[in-house]
Amino acid sequence: MEAVTQQIPLEHFLVLSAILFSLGVYGVLTRRNAVLILMSIELMLNAASVNMVAFAAYTSPEQFIGIIFAIFIITIAAAEAGLALAIILRIFRYRKTANVDEIDELKW
């Protein structure tokens, strides 16, 4: 049986990744709740990880650099999620809201 990489072209993975990434961007731009914006960001990070792993599998499967990259992305994403949630909690405690539309201190 042929390997997966010979049955499915690389482009398929890349297109899937692009779709997931665009969906994440749309979420970031439209969601008003900070936690949901964070979820959309996680989606974007996952899309990037898929790209990395796919490139690694297609170009240099034995080197597995993509896997290492993905591991680090996941690490950073975890750190980012933890910190962002702490900030959101803090804001919520002060403003009694996690709605980013209502936090507009920078307005003119």
Place this chain on the structure above:
Amino acid sequence: MTVAQGVFYLIAALAVTGGLGVVLMRSAVHAALFLILAMLAVAGLYILLASEFLALVQVLIYGGAVTVLLIFALMLTRASDLPETMVGSQWPLAAVVSSLLGGLLIAAVATSNWPGDVGETTLVPFEVLGDALFRRWAVPFEIASLVLLVALVGAIVLSHQDEGE
């Protein structure tokens, strides 16, 4: 259509469904559940690409830890109580721009020359991966762990209830 192709399209459909759910669901909890779906689908992609370890990590950290964290945050901020305010007013423009971005990315994928398959995709054994991670990539690994530690401490400091608040 081969089995592998069928599996890929199935997983891809699940991932896109999950993504759509994350950004479109009115209920925040439902959005979180769809995020879990998308994460698991991505883990499936990793298996398809012969990265079992990564798939495990994906399920454990994203499917488990991060999602639980997000749901906790939803509960603590009572975001689920306000379903009507989920979508901001700039959604038409956001939709145009996001689809434009997606279109551009797909166009870039389509118009570029990508290398074909270089050979057999081999499963990466855990011990080889561990060896590489702790020898060749030891320094980045340690730095990443330091970043995690700092983020952890920072999160604790930030969410700590001050005296008299």
Place this chain on the structure above:
Amino acid sequence: MGMSEAWLLPLLPAGAFVVLTLFGPYLPRKGDWLAIAAIFTTFALTFPIIADLTSAIAEHGPEFGGVTNSIEWMSVPGYLTLNLGVHVDAITVVMLVVVSFVALMVQVYSLGYMKGDSRYGWYYAVISLFVASMLALVLADNFLVLYFAWELVGLCSYLLIGHYSHLRSAAEAAKKAFITTRLGDVGLLIAIILLWRETGTFSIQGVIEAAQAGQIRTEVLTASVFLIFMGAMGKSAQFPFHVWLPDAMEGPTPVSALIHAATMVVAGVYLVTRTLPLFELVAGAQELILAVGLLTTFLSASMGLVMTDIKRVIAYSTLNSLGLMFVALGLGSPAAAMLYLFAHAFFKALLFLGAGSVIHATERQDVSQLGGLWSKMPLTGATFAIGALAMAGLPFLAGFWAKDEILVVATENRAVFALLLLTLPVTAMYMARLFILTFLGEAKEPEAIEHAHDGPPTMSVPLVLLAVLSVVAGFVVFDQVGRAMGFPGGIGEIIFLHEPEVFRFDVAVAIGSTLLVASGLGVGWLIWKERPGLAIIAAIVLKPVHTLLVNKYYLDDLYQAVIDRVVLMASRMLAWFDRNVVNDTIVDGSAQATGFIGYLLKFQQTGRLPNYALAIVIGIVALTLVAFSLK
């Protein structure tokens, strides 16, 4: 103490100034003793320098050019070198003696005159700085140091003329003196820069040597020389810059003595004397000096006849003398000018200090309110008479020798000689008038002179010393006098700038001038003492002339009109331009434009996170599109 150490001289009074300014109020007697000690030491130190110079002249012969001692102050290699240094020669030494002695007399006199003044300590501080600047001016070996000192002299005269700063007239007079001399100062500064650009040196001797070697282009040299003379005219109050000097009488009277005899107005004479070799190289320059000197002499002598303020009359006599000095310079005889300067210092200081005593005793300074003081103030009257006669040029007094020397020099030029002879009786007349109206006749205001009496010793001793010197100072022209005083080469050759020719005395000229002076004195005596009605008749008959003279030839009014019409008008226009165009339009306008643009731009700041995120994504899309279009 030799000529090389002469730099110490200005440092002593300068140090006194610093100490008095910083610690004056904490010193006993506000430190006046310190200022006097400093100037006395300076005066004493001039004697070793004279001795050094006379022996140097005896050794090197009359060609001895003086001693220069300078250190490098700062330098920009290949571009500019600034030196600090002193140059001591005969001119310098004469000036040193005059300045330090007159300053000493004035400071001692001020002990009595300024007693009880509210700014007593400050007065002594500034007068020390004044003397220090003047000493530095005459010692300077280069134009730059000279210019610093020159400006300092101007500043100090401003401070001292305006000493009674609560009087509006004093403030105005100080301003007038400062601004008028400033006009000339600018000329001097431009000349210094021009000469430096041409020769690359600030050294006075260096510039003169370069000029004599023909290294300075003619047009630059001409311009520089006339600009230097402009500076000298301002400081020495020559026509048309003479207007500030009579007004400078608003200062304390000892200050007037200092300004007129030693420190301020003779600076111009000194400068021209010092740079006379440059004037000799420029066609017309000496003729200009001559013309200005003659004009000033005539104007001042005529105005002296009608002025009623005792100090103003003396001020016009100073203008008269300064004019004579410039005439001598214009005739190419610095020796005659320096001799006159030397003699003039004593009798002019004497006249002013005598006038000061009168003012101090009667608190009046208008001759129409004075008179009959002779019996009340015999010492003052006698010394004042000596000063007046010396000024008039009566034989064997100091003024006689100096004036006759100028006349002898002038014999070569008949027109000038004749004009000079004309001024002699006029000078004698107004000096006689001044003395008669002040000291003789009936007291016009008896209550004013009732309690008048001679001043305390601090005031009378300087008067007596100066009177003695006004009598004998002229004798230094004879070598025997100098040798008798212990100077091997005699003083004459110093006064005469070691020219080979010695004092020239023409018996015919002396007799002629003496007759003229005597007739002037006689006419003065007749008009103002014996037949007082004559003066009134003359004033009525010659009313237009009298009015013209009393109004100072309307020159002050002319200047005032020019200032009102031209300067103030231009200032108003500039002020309007500044207020409306620069301030309101350019400065405020740009600020308002910035503010308005900022006001417009602020609306992009919605403060909402999704808007910013959308902007970022739009930017990314745009950049990607650009990348695609370039592909």
